[in-house]
Amino acid sequence: MKKVAIIGGGITGLSAAYAVKRAQQEIDIDYMVFEKSSRLGGKIYTERTEDGFAVEGGPDSFISTKPWIFELARKLNCENKIIGSNDELKKTYILVGNKLRELPDGVMMIVPTKIMPFLTTNLFSWPGKIRMAMDFFVPKKKDANDETLSSYVKRRLGKECLDRLADPLVAGIYSSDPEQMSLKATFPILLEMEQKYGSLTRGMIVAMRNRRKAPTQGSASGASGASGASYEAERTLHMSFKGGMQDIVDEVYEALDKDKVFIDAEVLKVERVNGSDGSITYKLRMADGKIIEADAVIFASPSNDTATLIEEIDRPLADVLNEIPQVSSATVSLAYRKKDVKHDFKGFGFLVPLGEGRKIKACTWSSSKWSGRVPDNDHVIIRVFLGGARTQQMAFLPDDKMEAVAKSELKNIMGIDVEPIHIWIFRWSNGMPQYTIGHLDRLNKIDERVANHPGIFLAGGSYRGVGIPDCINSGTKAVEGVLRYLDNTI
Ligand SMILES: Cc1cc2nc3c(=O)[nH]c(=O)nc-3n(C[C@H](O)[C@H](O)[C@H](O)COP(=O)(O)OP(=O)(O)OC[C@H]3O[C@@H](n4cnc5c(N)ncnc54)[C@H](O)[C@@H]3O)c2cc1C
Structure with a gap:
C-alpha cells in the first residue's frame, strides 16, 4: 500500500489527512501525520476554562467568502457548530488622536462607498477626504508591475487613508508592514479594479452593486453550495464555531484514525532515495531516532521549518523558502x-x-x-x-x-x-x-524546484493565502496532487 507522510498537525496538515482518509474509500493508500508539538491545531488554539471562558490564542474566525471551510464542515457533518458574529453590535473603531473614531458605514476594504457616512465621519480630516475623493481622477498606473500596499494607497487615496485605514485595517490582517507588502500576492483585486475602472472607488461601487444583484446566500450552507444541511446560522463576513476555532480541529481529528496521527513527533530531516528501478522513496528522520518511509510527503509545516527539513534534498529550494519572512x-x-x-x-x-x-x-x-x-x-x-x-x-x-x-x-x-x-x-x-514584494516570483521558483522531486508537496499559510479557508484548500489540493502522482506510479 502506498504511504503518504504529512508533516505538521495544523489545520493544513489535518485537512490533508482527512482528504486522504476520504480517498481511502476508492484508493489503497495510507497516511501518517507527524506533529512536533504536544497538541494538534498549530496556530488554532482555543483555551476553554472550567469556569466557562473560551479564549482564542490565535485566529478567532474565518472569512465566509471562501467556501473551503464550509465544505470541510459539511463533510464532517459539523456545520451546525458554525456561528456568525453578533452583527447587531458590528462597529469597528480606529484610534486617531487618542480618540476612538467609528469606521464609517460603507467602507469596503479601504474605500468609502457611501457618501453621507464618508462626509460626516470624524475619522478623516477634510483635506484627507478631498484627497481620497481624488481617486476618481488619478490616472491608472501604466504598467502591471507589482507594488506595495503603501505605494498604491498613497498614489490613489493619499497618505491619510494609508495611515488611518489601510495600514491598521488591511496590513493588519497580515501583521505586515505596508511598505513591504506585495499587493499582487495579497489583494490583487485592488490592482485589477484600478486597471478595469480607472478608479478604485468606482470599481468598489460596481462590485457592491453586482453583489446586491447576485442571488442571496443567506446561510453558510448556502455559501458552500450544500443542500439539505441542517445549518441555519446567518452568514456574516467573519464566522467562527460555537466552542471556538478549536472545534474544527477537534472535529477533523475525530474523523481520523488515532493510530495514524502522532504528536510529540518531530521530523528532523527528509531524505530522497532513488531506487534502481526508477522508484522514489522519502525517508523521514525523526527526533526519536526512527526512520519513516513514505512514497509521498506533504510538508504542511511553515516555510521556514520546511526549509530546514528539505535542505538535504534541495539546498536552493530551502534558500527560497527561507526568503519568505x-x-x-x-x-x-x-x-x-x-x-x-x-x-x-x-x-x-x-x-x-x-x-x-x-x-x-x-x-x-x-x-x-x-x-x-x-x-x-x-x-x-x-x-x-x-x-x-x-x-x-x-x-x-x-x-x-x-x-x-x-x-x-x-x-x-x-x-x-x-x-x-x-x-x-x-x-x-x-x-x-509575510507576502512581501517578490513573493509571487518566490512561489514560481518554489514550484519549479518542487517539480524536480516527484511526490513532494508543500502546503499551508506560507504560500497562497494565510487565512484558514486557504490553508484547508491548500491541504486538500496537495492530496489531489499526491493521488495523481501515486496513480501514475502504481
Ligand atoms: C495571532 C494570529 C491570529 C490569526 N487570526 C486569523 C484569523 O482570525 N482568521 C484566519 O483565517 N487566519 C488567522 N490567522 C492565520 C491562521 O491561523 C494560519 O494561517 C493557519 O492556522 C496556519 O495553519 P497551518 O496548518 O498552515 O500552519 P500551523 O498552524 O503553523 O501548523 C503547522 C504545524 O507544523 C508543525 N511542525 C513544524 N515543523 C515540524 C516538524 N519538523 N515536524 C513536525 N511538525 C512540525 C508545527 O508545530 C505546527 O503545529 C492568524 C494567525 C495568528 C498567528
Missing part, C-alpha cells in the same frame, strides 16, 4: 466582571495606527463579537494584539511586562483601571508569513 506577534486576553468596567462594549473593538505611538496594534471585544466566549452575561473578554512586522520585539516581552502594557493601554484608551479576573498570554514566534 515570518514575523512574531502575541495576544493578551483579559476577562473582567462587566459591572467593574464602565464601558458599553458596543462594537467589535478597535485598531491602532502605527502613528499613534501606542504599544498595541488592535483590540477585539471578543465577548461582544461572539456568543459563548464568557460564562454568562456578567463577564467580558478583551483581546489585545501586540507585535507584527514593525514591532516584533513586543511579542517577546516577559509575561509581567506584556500584561502591564496591555493593562496600561486599555486604561489610556478605554478608561479601564480595574484588575482583570483572568489573563491569558499567547506568543506566536515567527507565526505570520
